[in-house]
Amino acid sequence: MSAKLSGSERLIINKLIDTGMFTSNPIKPTNDMTEAVMSLKKTNVQSKIGTYLRNLIGVTPENIQENLLLVLSSEYEAPETVHVLLATLKAVINLPEMQGVREDRAVLISTIIRQVHSEVVDLDEKEIQRLITLLFVDRFKLFTLDYPELTQSEQNQEIDEYWNISPSFTLVAQAIVDQLKKQSEDTLNDIQRVNRSLLVNLYISPKQSPYLWQVLINNKNKIAEQWANLDRFDLECGDDYALLLDKKRNQVQSKPSVVAIDVAHNIHSGISESQLNQAIKDSIKKIFPNNTISLSSVKDSLKEFGIIRIRNEFIFPTPLVKRFSIKEETTEEAE
Structure with a gap:
């Protein structure tokens, strides 16, 4: 049985699961978030979080100047998504705006999309923009939407959209590449494979994953205990499915x-x-x-x-x- 996680440790891990990043400089810090940021400065807390995630899913988060990165979710499973991710990293790093130290790091969105499309030819530009927005705007917060200042005579013209590139882009980019490389080299045990599948694929069924299903059935209590330590997910097993039931879920009404x-x-x-x-x-x-x-x-x-x-x-x-x-x-x- 792993050591019991504290509230701050759970908050950090849940943030990593939800967004892939835990930042030490949140935009709107709550008291709990501020406490978690302070706790992450402690070596034993970093070690405990790393040990828990390694035992659970075989992945240790990357530490980037007291920010943690976890590149693991259903969003990264599709090969075309990983292709867009890596092509975007390459495109942005090679941009003239990223060379040297410049205050203005705003780049035309269309420039990045065209550059990535030249590498990811199987997807259209609309889908590429959707994936880049999902990964770099919504998840990693490395791009923020930016508009140029317009003069009076330009008010009625079509406005070009820009992405403002975070100053920490290069550091995070290297960490993403390092973690993807590690994951490709990972040798997972059976329980780690089950846990990773539960997290990434929404559910496990005996029809689609007969081997993992049998591992889960044979180790159901141990797997449930591992997730219970996070105080967020309940392991639910039906006759022909198993999933992590998120305690934060809301009734769906849309x-x-x-x-x-x-x-x-x-x-x-x-x-x-x-x-x-x-x-x-x-x-x-x-x-x-x-x-x-x-x-x-x-x-x-x-x-x-x-x-x-x-x-x-x-x-x-x-x-x-x-x-x-x-x-x-x-x-x-x-x-």
């Missing part, structure tokens, strides 16, 4: 989410990808006949909840769909 759950329930044995749009439209008409709901937002919810999987251009419901039910007042609840 209309696209409710529609997504209805669609997944109605798929039954599976439908072709070409039929998905119509299935979504049918559910919208049935549940929210007087509302306009975008098909893409429903598809995003289907993926986010892990309630469908796509194989050979066919869509199938996953075991998780049984956890979701739609109440009459069109809100959803996962029991």
Whole structure:
């Protein structure tokens, strides 16, 4: 049994799981955050956090001048996402704006997108921008949206959008590369593989991962205890699925989410990808006949909840769909 984590240690680890970064200079520090920043200065706290994560998922966070980095989540599993990540690091490091010490580190978004697209040719520029925003704006906070100051005569012109590059970009970039390299060389034990799969893939099922499923069943109590130390996730095991139930979860009430759950329930044995749009439209008409709901937002919810999987251009419901039910007042609840 690993040493019990303190509140500050849990906060730091949860932040790493949620955003990939724990910064020692938060923009809006709460009392708990300030306390966690102070605790991270202690060598024994850094060691305890590293030991817990190494035992749990086989990864030790990178320390960058008292900021911690953890490159592990479902966002990094797809090869094209990793390709965009690495291509963006390369593109930005080679920008003229990054050479030498310059106060102005604002770069045209279109310049970065075009540069990355020249390396990642399988994705269109819109998808590349979405992934870069997800990784570098929302997750690592290395890019912030910036607009140039306009003169009076330029007010009605189309405005070019810029990303302002963080001064710590190069340090974080090196840490990202180091951690990805370490992970490619990692030799995980079976329990670490189960834990990493639970964190990254939303759930484990005997059909999709028979070996990991058996490891989980054989070590269920030990795995549950490891996660219980974080005081955030409960290990839930059904007949044909296991997942980490986040105690911070809220009841889902957005209309696209409710529609997504209805669609997944109605798929039954599976439908072709070409039929998905119509299935979504049918559910919208049935549940929210007087509302306009975008098909893409429903598809995003289907993926986010892990309630469908796509194989050979066919869509199938996953075991998780049984956890979701739609109440009459069109809100959803996962029991």
